[in-house]
Amino acid sequence: MLIIKQFILAFISTLMFSAFFSAPKKSLPLAGLLGGLSWTLYLLISDYFGYSKVLAAFIATLVASILAEISAKKFKKPATIFVIPCLLPLVPGAGVYYTMSAFVNGEATAFAKFMETFSIAGAIAFGIMVSSVFSNSIKRKTY
Amino acid sequence: MEELSISEGISVTDNVKLRKLLTLAVLTGSVMLQSGAETYRVEDTIKRICKSRLGIKFVHCFAIPSAIFVSIDYEGELISYLKRVNSYQMNLNKIHLTNKFSRDFVSSDISTEEGLRIIEEIDQNKSFSKNQMILFAGIVAGTFTGMFGSNFTDMILSAFVGGITMKFIYYLYQFKFSAFINNYAAGFTTAALAYILIKLGFATNMDLIIIGGMMPLLPGYALTNAIRDAITGEYISSLSRGLDAILCGLSLAIGVATVLRII
Structure with a gap:
């Protein structure tokens, strides 16, 4: 039940995020679905199965961006339209906040939190890199 | 050749x-x-x-x-x-x-x-008007606060905080400050509004409201673009966008930190 609530919230927030970036109106629902999926997957892996947040972020990014690349191909739209919104729920906003709050209060856990936030960002980056295998457009260029 | x-x-x-x-x-x-x-x-x-x-x-x-x-x-x-x-x-x-x-x-x-x-x-071409954008930013802030596990009242309040912050940023655009000043001001406003709501007794969890309010402002898109550029070997663009993401995120965080330090 909780996971359905989370999915709906992530769906709405991604949909609104795409609208905030002026995405084409027809692509909004699909972007929302992908965002909901990536967030739910992240929660399932990190909270329910108890793996690390970094692994969860990596797998969620990988699955969501592969699906985004496929849908971009299918609807003949630039992949950015789907890739950017569907990764936004995974951006470690909470991590940034708790890290900074720990630094401000001089807590000893500050560096551990910083490392975790940084690793999540790195995991997202690596997920996008691996997913580019499935993309036509982002291939290394030769001149 | x-x-x-x-x-x-x-x-x-x-x-x-x-x-x-x-x-x-x-x-x-x-x-x-x-x-x-x-x-x-x-x-x-x-x-x-x-x-x-x-x-x-x-x-x-x-x-x-x-x-x-x-x-x-x-x-x-x-x-x-x-x-x-x-x-x-x-x-x-x-x-x-x-x-x-x-x-x-x-x-x-x-x-x-x-x-x-x-x-x-x-x-x-303009898909949405400024007021619509403010509404969207508000809803993004509200839903993220909900996703991190707050109650319903906090969600609504966070949506207001996000909307007001976005309106303030649009107001700041006319002075043509650098992006860092705008982000600093946005972080400061978000945290200050959240603190005021707590002091007035409306909200219960300040952390979650601030996180929700920060989400529409975090440079996640710059990060994504930086990585996609790096994959194709465009390292100069990638570095410049990566630096953009880091500095914008940092100035936002420092804006929030200022409020947390004062209170």
Whole structure:
């Protein structure tokens, strides 16, 4: 039940995020679905199965961006339209906040939190890199 | 490898056509860059547009987030174009429209003048008004607060905080401060509003409201673009966007930290 609530919230927030970036109106629902999926997957892996947040972020990014690349191909739209919104729920906003709050209060856990936030960002980056295998457009260029 | 040929010069009509085509290509590229497209896409589009007309074979293009350089060779006449591009604002619809336009332009025989008109139309395109954007930012903030596990009241309050912060940023735009000042002010406003709501007894969890309010402002799109540019080997664009993401995120965090330090 909780996971359905989370999915709906992530769906709405991604949909609104795409609208905030002026995405084409027809692509909004699909972007929302992908965002909901990536967030739910992240929660399932990190909270329910108890793996690390970094692994969860990596797998969620990988699955969501592969699906985004496929849908971009299918609807003949630039992949950015789907890739950017569907990764936004995974951006470690909470991590940034708790890290900074720990630094401000001089807590000893500050560096551990910083490392975790940084690793999540790195995991997202690596997920996008691996997913580019499935993309036509982002291939290394030769001149 | 294309070889440059050397000739005595080309006719005036050809020269005019060539310049118009180059203008169209660079204009398309600059609209894309200003909408936050990846640089490899910009370079690709410019090359395709140039090669589609007049039998041009030699086109080299170099784009970074703040400038576009193009050189084309037409029967020995070498023409270059350099255009500086100002700061960008994410607009996925414009990226989609320019992408569609370049496909249409290459596959059909639309005249260059018509193309210039279409591109200017695309540049004027606004999908949503400012007030709608403020509403969207508010809903994003509210839903993220909910996703991190707050109750319903906090969600609504967070939506208000997000909306007011976004309105404040739009107000700040007219003073043309740097992006860092805007982000610092946004972080400060979010945290200050959340603190006021706690003190007045409306809200229960300040952390979650601040996190929700920060989400629409965090540069996640810059990070994504930076990585996608790095994959194609565009390291200069990638570094510049990565630095943009880090500095914007940092100034936002420092804005919030200022409030947390004061209280």
